[in-house]
Each structure stands twice: as C-alpha cells, then as structure tokens.
Amino acid sequence: RVMKLRSRDQWPGCALMLRFLALALCGVLGARALNNGLARTPTMGWLHWERFMCNLNCQEEPDSCISEQLFMQMADLMVSDGWKDVGYEYLCIDDCWMAPQRDSEDRLQADPQRFPGGIRRLANYVHSKGLKLGIYADVGNKTCAGFPGSFGHYDLDAQTFADWGVDLLKFDGCYCDSINHLENGYKYMSLALNRTGRSIVYSCEWPLYLRPFHKPNYTNIRQYCNHWRNFDDVSDSWQSIKRILDWTSFYQEKIVDVAGPGGWNDPDMLVIGNFGLSWDQQVTQMALWAIMAAPLLMSNDLRQISPQAKALLQNKDVIAINQDPLGKQGYRLRKEDNVEVWERPLSNLAWAVAMRNLQEIGGPYSYTIAVVSLGRGVACNPGCFVTQLLPVKKELGFYEWTSSLKTQINPTGTVLFQLEAARMVQKN
Ligand code: GLA
Numbered sequence: 001r002v003m004k005l006r007s008r009d010q011w012p013g014c015a016l017m018l019r020f021l022a023l024a025l026c027g028v029l030g031a032r033a034l035n036n037g038l039a040r041t042p043t044m045g046w047l048h049w050e051r052f053m054c055n056l057n058c059q060e061e062p063d064s065c066i067s068e069q070l071f072m073q074m075a076d077l078m079v080s081d082g083w084k085d086v087g088y089e090y091l092c093i094d095d096c097w098m099a100p101q102r103d104s105e106d107r108l109q110a111d112p113q114r115f116p117g118g119i120r121r122l123a124n125y126v127h128s129k130g131l132k133l134g135i136y137a138d139v140g141n142k143t144c145a146g147f148p149g150s151f152g153h154y155d156l157d158a159q160t161f162a163d164w165g166v167d168l169l170k171f172d173g174c175y176c177d178s179i180n181h182l183e184n185g186y187k188y189m190s191l192a193l194n195r196t197g198r199s200i201v202y203s204c205e206w207p208l209y210l211r212p213f214h215k216p217n218y219t220n221i222r223q224y225c226n227h228w229r230n231f232d233d234v235s236d237s238w239q240s241i242k243r244i245l246d247w248t249s250f251y252q253e254k255i256v257d258v259a260g261p262g263g264w265n266d267p268d269m270l271v272i273g274n275f276g277l278s279w280d281q282q283v284t285q286m287a288l289w290a291i292m293a294a295p296l297l298m299s300n301d302l303r304q305i306s307p308q309a310k311a312l313l314q315n316k317d318v319i320a321i322n323q324d325p326l327g328k329q330g331y332r333l334r335k336e337d338n339v340e341v342w343e344r345p346l347s348n349l350a351w352a353v354a355m356r357n358l359q360e361i362g363g364p365y366s367y368t369i370a371v372v373s374l375g376r377g378v379a380c381n382p383g384c385f386v387t388q389l390l391p392v393k394k395e396l397g398f399y400e401w402t403s404s405l406k407t408q409i410n411p412t413g414t415v416l417f418q419l420e421a422a423r424m425v426q427k428n
Pocket of ligand 1: 095143144172205233255
C-alpha cells in the first residue's frame, strides 16, 4: 500500500531515510492532487440526493426515479432556464445509479434498466450542453445505499470514470473497516484520479466519517480533496439548516482558514426550491452559503420551482460573493441573544455581512450595529458604500466609519449586505 511507511525496527538509518523519502514523495503527490487546477472557486451545480434520494421505482414514478431521463431533463433545464449562465455547471449523480454487481471485468456499471445508454452516453449528452457530469462512489465496501463500493478497485474505478468522461467524483465514506482504510482510501483515490490525467473534481466526506474517531487533519485533507463534508446530511428542514450553521460557527476556528482556492468546506446541498423552508429561511441558506464559500450544489426539481426560489438561486450579486476570487471563507463575528452577525472578506477590500434574526416569534427585529465593528475595523474606514443584497436589493449609500447600520430582519431570516471601501483621495 502506497501510504504505509516501512517499520524502523531493523534498519534504523536506512529506514529513517526511506521514511523521509516517502514523506517527501507523499508531500509532492499530495500537493499535485490539491493542485489539480480545479474548484478555484466553490463548485456550482446540481446534485440529486436530497430531492430524489434512492428512488428506484421507475415503473410507478418514472419522473422522479434515478434514471438517465432525470439527468437529461435537468441538463436541458440547466441550459434553457439560465442556470448555466449564472454558473451552475456540474450536473451530479449521487448514490443509486449503479447496477447491483460489477461487470465481468470488475468495472462498475450503471443500472441497465434505468440508464440504458450508460454513463458515457449521458456524459456526452451533458457535455454537448456545455455542462459537466458528476458521479458518486464510496471508499468502502459498499455505498451508503448498498451498491458496490470501490474498496480494492480504486484505480479501476478512477479509470472507468475518466473513460466515461466524468468531471467530478463525490466519494462517500460508508462501509469502511477501519480509520486506516478510510484515510488511505481517500488519499489513494485522489492520486488515482490524478493518474488518469483527466480533470476530475474530487468531493470527499473524509472528515465527516473520521470525526467520531479522531480530529481531522484539515491541512492533510486539503492536499487531497477539492471539497469535504464535515457534518451530517442536509435535509429539507429549517432544523437541518440551523444545525449546519451552528456546527460551522462552533468549529470555525478549526475550519475557516483551511478553505481557499482549490479546497472548500462543504456544508452540503442547497435545498432552496423544495418544501421545508419558508421564504426567509431560504434567504438565510443562500446568504450563509455565500458567506461560507460553500459549494453551491442545488438539490431540487428544476422542472417545478417557484419563480421566487429561482430568482434567489440565480441572484448574481449573491453568487458573486460565493464565487469571490479571494476565496476566503467567512465566519460568525458575533452572537447576541437574538441576532448573529457573519462576515466575509472579499476582493478589492470589500466585505459581505449577514445578519440573522434567530427569533422564531414576533415580527421583523430591528438591529443596529456600528460599522466600525465590521470588517476588522477597516471595511468602513474612512467610509464605505453599503448595498443590501437580500432579501431585496437596495442601495443604502455612503456610511462614515462613525456611523451605524440599521436594519430589520424577519424571524429566521437574514439580511445580506455588501460593503465597498470608499478610499480617501489624497490631495497634495
Ligand atoms: C451519505 C451522504 C449523502 C448521500 C447518501 C447516499 O449519507 O452523506 O450525501 O450521498 O450517503 O446514500
């Protein structure tokens, strides 16, 4: 196994040198994996899991079962309804695409009834629309839904995906026998994908599965993965969104600085446009996913989505914050009884600021904050232009550094602002 270092017992000197060489080699290969040139900004696209799960019943539910038809329809809509134009590019398959067995040459294969054209033809179709195709596999012996796992077949599976023209791999972590299996497997697959020579975004769940046993080493994880899930699966509920935000702020010291071009914390899919979130809660998810520099992977039904949810997901100003080229993740700046303030540094000395009303009772909550406390004291020094982006766009004008920003936030909702630095013109 590539990752195992030789024991030092018998040949201390020689083994030490080998160890050094192996570490150096790992470092180089790891760095190359991180440097796959991909995900320089958070990945944007669509992922089937939250909305469509593992629906195999194409007889009775042909429109919502996991089939090539579902992905072809989503591909069509991603182009015709403007999703691709605003940046949603990766159309991603999650669990349950596979046949229950590998083929005669041990390769993974798509279920022949549900994907009669196979993945290669689907990839061609998706590429013909100018989109990219994502697929799903598992580092362990089985996928979470019980389909064949990649353990023992990492090279073969990486090559199979590359041959098919796949552009992203979500690699799940179910059914691992040990921590070593999990960690070595995630690393090995990263290198295997790299060796295929095809550009494949590598989406991991390594820290999520590792955390119950020991603390993830994020510097290490970042060397191998383009994004990584830290926390439980999102579901279509306000409770789920709140838990993800609470987890993220609780661990922000550990995770925020690790994120940057090429590697991102992944708080899981956007569930905007489904059933469980109110309008204000959908605004909160969009605003905070932008602040968190999160991959924007929608899991919804693009055939049936309200104009309001569509406009929110396609909001170019908010997407621009998410995709800001500086690539710094935001953090929770303060938490009071009823309000949380989050902020994110952006390029050109701009800042994004989100204010959440935590109250789930009453009406809009009035909140005032001194602008000098935002953006590490420099965002509005000596002044800044403030634009409210969500829930609706409003130019609020110029703020001096001694002034206060007042707002009203709906229960469970968020107001998102952008602060642009106003520089003094030096007169000689
Ligand atoms: C795990 C992952 C989910 C999804 C399912 C599929 O729970 O965390 O995102 O991929 O498996 O079975």
